[in-house]
Amino acid sequence: MKKNKRFNRRDFIQSSIRASLVVSVGGIGGLALKNSTGRDWVWQIDPFECNQCGRCATECVRNPSAVKCVHAYDICGYCDLCGGYFIPGAVKLDTGAENQLCPTAALIRKFIEEPYFEYEIDEDLCIGCAKCVKGCTSFGNGSLHLQIRHDLCRNCNECSIARVCPSKAIKRVPSDTPYMIKGSFTKTTDT
Amino acid sequence: MSKRVKIVLFGILIILVQVAAAQQRFPKPEFETGYVQPSPTTPEPRGLAVEYMDVLVLLAVLSLATWFALRSRSRRGILWLSVFTLIYFGFYRKGCICSIGAIQNVALSLSDAAYNISITALAFFLLPLLYALFFGRTFCAGACPLGAIQDLLIIHPISLPPWLRKSAGIIPVVYLGLAILFAATGTEFIICRYDPFVGIFRLDAPYHMVVLGVAFLLLGMFVSRPYCRFFCPYGVLLNWMSRFSKWHLSITPSDCIKCKLCTSSCPFDAIDHPTEESAPPPGRTYYRRFILYSLLIPVWVLVGGFIASKSYTYLSRAHQDVYLSELLIHHPELVNDPDNLDIQAFLSSGKTLDTLVEDARVVQQKFRTGGWFMGGFIGLVIGITLLNQVVFRKRKDYQPNRGDCFSCGRCMDYCPVKN
Ligand code: SF4
Numbered sequence: 322m323k324k325n326k327r328f329n330r331r332d333f334i335q336s337s338i339r340a341s342l343v344v345s346v347g348g349i350g351g352l353a354l355k356n357s358t359g360r361d362w363v364w365q366i367d368p369f370e371c372n373q374c375g376r377c378a379t380e381c382v383r384n385p386s387a388v389k390c391v392h393a394y395d396i397c398g399y400c401d402l403c404g405g406y407f408i409p410g411a412v413k414l415d416t417g418a419e420n421q422l423c424p425t426a427a428l429i430r431k432f433i434e435e436p437y438f439e440y441e442i443d444e445d446l447c448i449g450c451a452k453c454v455k456g457c458t459s460f461g462n463g464s465l466h467l468q469i470r471h472d473l474c475r476n477c478n479e480c481s482i483a484r485v486c487p488s489k490a491i492k493r494v495p496s497d498t499p500y501m502i503k504g505s506f507t508k509t510t511d512t
Numbered sequence: 513m514s515k516r517v518k519i520v521l522f523g524i525l526i527i528l529v530q531v532a533a534a535q536q537r538f539p540k541p542e543f544e545t546g547y548v549q550p551s552p553t554t555p556e557p558r559g560l561a562v563e564y565m566d567v568l569v570l571l572a573v574l575s576l577a578t579w580f581a582l583r584s585r586s587r588r589g590i591l592w593l594s595v596f597t598l599i600y601f602g603f604y605r606k607g608c609i610c611s612i613g614a615i616q617n618v619a620l621s622l623s624d625a626a627y628n629i630s631i632t633a634l635a636f637f638l639l640p641l642l643y644a645l646f647f648g649r650t651f652c653a654g655a656c657p658l659g660a661i662q663d664l665l666i667i668h669p670i671s672l673p674p675w676l677r678k679s680a681g682i683i684p685v686v687y688l689g690l691a692i693l694f695a696a697t698g699t700e701f702i703i704c705r706y707d708p709f710v711g712i713f714r715l716d717a718p719y720h721m722v723v724l725g726v727a728f729l730l731l732g733m734f735v736s737r738p739y740c741r742f743f744c745p746y747g748v749l750l751n752w753m754s755r756f757s758k759w760h761l762s763i764t765p766s767d768c769i770k771c772k773l774c775t776s777s778c779p780f781d782a783i784d785h786p787t788e789e790s791a792p793p794p795g796r797t798y799y800r801r802f803i804l805y806s807l808l809i810p811v812w813v814l815v816g817g818f819i820a821s822k823s824y825t826y827l828s829r830a831h832q833d834v835y836l837s838e839l840l841i842h843h844p845e846l847v848n849d850p851d852n853l854d855i856q857a858f859l860s861s862g863k864t865l866d867t868l869v870e871d872a873r874v875v876q877q878k879f880r881t882g883g884w885f886m887g888g889f890i891g892l893v894i895g896i897t898l899l900n901q902v903v904f905r906k907r908k909d910y911q912p913n914r915g916d917c918f919s920c921g922r923c924m925d926y927c928p929v930k931n
């Protein structure tokens with residue numbers, strides 16, 4: 322008889338603790354849920370904040386990086402003397418490798434009509450080093466810029482580039498608007 | 513165009529660059545040849561619906577694991593479930609999102625109102641804990657890809673002495689505390705960064721991650737599930753839940769006949785032996801020790817909190833703002849170093865040193881307060897663990913230790929009692 326009672330007491334303590342644990346787990350869940358919008362999040366680079374440091378090429382958990390250069394054709398000037406394509410002071414404006422900024426020759430220069438050229442990125446070659454982006458941003462319209470490509474990105478819980486991005490340009494964005502491509506995406510001024 | 517004209521043009525361009533502030537330096541041309549401007553491709557990320565499917569898969573795997581461990585008592589079922597988990601959550605989903613890392617998402621969302629946690633991450637955090645509260649750690653048995661990869665590679669488990677297990681058992685608690693502190697202060701997600709197996713799941717990950725994973729797996733051939741037992745921060749939470757679980761896997765389907773056959777079957781030393789029948793009833797020294805250890809708990813909490821909060825200067829350096837502001841204050845000459853990317857980015861951001869220092873101070877303050885919580889929490893766990901060592905609990909038969917047992921089901925096969 323006595324033994325039975327002791328067991329019951331132990332059971333009682335156990336179930337009270339269990340109940341309070343359920344409540345606290347539920348409470349944490351509720352608090353977190355209050356802060357949720359029901360959307361999913363992916364990582365993306367704000368091209369207006371990126372300062373082309375080059376870490377995107379080396380810090381991604383993928384190799385080669387899931388970050389690639391994209392071309393916002395809408396704001397491109399189709400320049401012959403492309404600041405993103407040619408090294409500054411290039412001897413000749415032709416497709417010779419020694420004249421190109423891109424280390425992997427991922428930028429393809431195509432003649433359209435005098436004096437305009439189209440620049441296209443071969444994403445299989447691009448390593449996301451931002452060299453062309455720097456050139457285009459400094460000397461051109463800034464139409465070449467980096468973006469995280471979601472077919473390649475693993476959507477890490479914390480993007481390992483975001484952790485080291487010196488300009489804090491990599492942000493969580495809603496997965497239904499997963500890109501910030503210049504032209505359609507304009508700088509958000511918060512002041 | 514001759515070369516010289518081009519060079520002149522280039523010069524003009526450079527000058528233009530200095531003056532031009534607007535983005536559009538060169539207007540978009542009007543094409544005459546009917547050229548159609550392409551538009552950049554935007555490959556879509558995985559849809560929300562597919563993310564929710566992951567939650568359903570988790571739910572199904574958890575329920576199946578529970579069924580195999582508690583009802584059908586089938587080790588084989590659990591084994592095949594681990595293989596599935598390893599393939600699906602490990603190699604197919606590449607180890608992301610996982611319940612262990614979701615701790616950080618929850619911590620961040622509780623501390624930072626601007627961060628909206630995704631429902632998937634929240635579900636991955638909550639479901640296994642709730643299951644553990646009712647059925648024990650069935651998540652670890654078959655639904656965790658990290659557990660599965662280690663479990664499948666256990667070859668020759670060695671038994672570790674209890675003192676070693678207990679003291680190394682503090683590591684996950686410290687890891688959990690640090691992970692929450694770092695996530696809540698917006699510093700970084702250390703669980704993800706040091707996840708040893710994600711490198712193996714992804715195969716194309718940086719070299720050092722793969723090496724870390726292989727090292728863990730090699731160790732795990734002998735010290736079974738080393739990450740689970742001595743590092744996993746989520747395991748700490750599951751351990752607590754499981755201690756109070758309503759039901760739990762049992763070694764024997766009916767009554768234990770104390771044949772001892774199961775004792776060597778557990779690779780994790782998680783089977784508690786029955787207490788000596790002839791042991792004398794606890795005496796005076798026992799109660800004295802019990803009271804002493806209980807009274808020591810608040811001391812542990814205070815000491816832990818004090819130490820952790822005092823180490824805020826070291827801990828907070830992991831935060832970018834604190835790191836950068838200290839760098840700039842102690843080495844102002846680095847401003848002229850064009851190779852220091854962090855400083856160059858800071859300079860071009862137009863932020864002043866004063867605002868940076870102020871930001872850093874806020875972060876440090878968070879680390880100071882957070883340190884009290886973290887240290888106090890670690891102290892509390894140490895105090896309770898020590899108290900548990902002296903508490904005498906009567907056990908009649910061989911039972912799995914509810915906290916440590918992963919519900920893997922190996923012991924069930926060894927029990928000669930059937931039905
Ligand atoms: S790490 Fe940041 S600043 Fe550097 S290239 Fe990538 S997005 Fe731009």
Ligand code: SF4
Binds near residue numbers: 424427448450451
């Ligand atoms: S320069 Fe770098 S970022 Fe630009 S296309 Fe080449 S590899 Fe890609």
Ligand code: SF4
Binds near residue numbers: 381383481
């Ligand atoms: S989230 Fe991961 S895979 Fe995607 S860009 Fe960042 S580090 Fe690379």
Ligand code: SF4
Binds near residue numbers: 658660740744746
């Ligand atoms: S202890 Fe951690 S890593 Fe191991 S199976 Fe459980 S949750 Fe997974």
